[in-house]
Amino acid sequence: MGDDPPTPLHNESMGVFRNIPVEDANNLFMIKCPEEVDQIGCTQLETMVKGQWLNIDAKVVVLNFEQCKYFSNAAYRIVMGYQKALNEKGISLHSVNLNSSLSEQIKSDGMTGPFSPVSNLEDALKKTR
Numbered sequence: 001m002g003d004d005p006p007t008p009l010h011n012e013s014m015g016v017f018r019n020i021p022v023e024d025a026n027n028l029f030m031i032k033c034p035e036e037v038d039q040i041g042c043t044q045l046e047t048m049v050k051g052q053w054l055n056i057d058a059k060v061v062v063l064n065f066e067q068c069k070y071f072s073n074a075a076y077r078i079v080m081g082y083q084k085a086l087n088e089k090g091i092s093l094h095s096v097n098l099n100s101s102l103s104e105q106i107k108s109d110g111m112t113g114p115f116s117p118v119s120n121l122e123d124a125l126k127k128t129r
Contacts, residue, residue, distance in 0.1 A: 029058035094124035
């Protein structure tokens with residue numbers, strides 16, 4: 001009972017946000033984005049940020065877009081607020097594995113700063129030091 005996974009806040013066929021603990025000396029906290037971040041995904045993202053992800057003990061937070069094909073620009077406000085809150089705690093936020101379409105979307109929408117895309121985890125850690 002205590003080991004049961006939390007109830008997903010998003011349709012399982014669409015995916016859910018998952019935090020993936022990465023055990024290393026760099027205090028890395030990875031968030032795996034679902035395939036689609038639509039209005040329901042925005043609600044889940046906001047819930048996770050306010051409920052769990054603001055109180056992490058890490059130096060670096062990485063949004064992993066490996067499986068993400070759609071990211072609603074309605075979620076930008078949530079990411080911007082999360083990035084600002086993390087910065088106030090001295091924690092960096094970076095994005096990895098953006099496909100070319102999402103990368104272009106974020107760039108053309110002027111959101112490169114909050115998402116801080118990098119090529120890989122090693123680059124995220126280098127930028128943090």
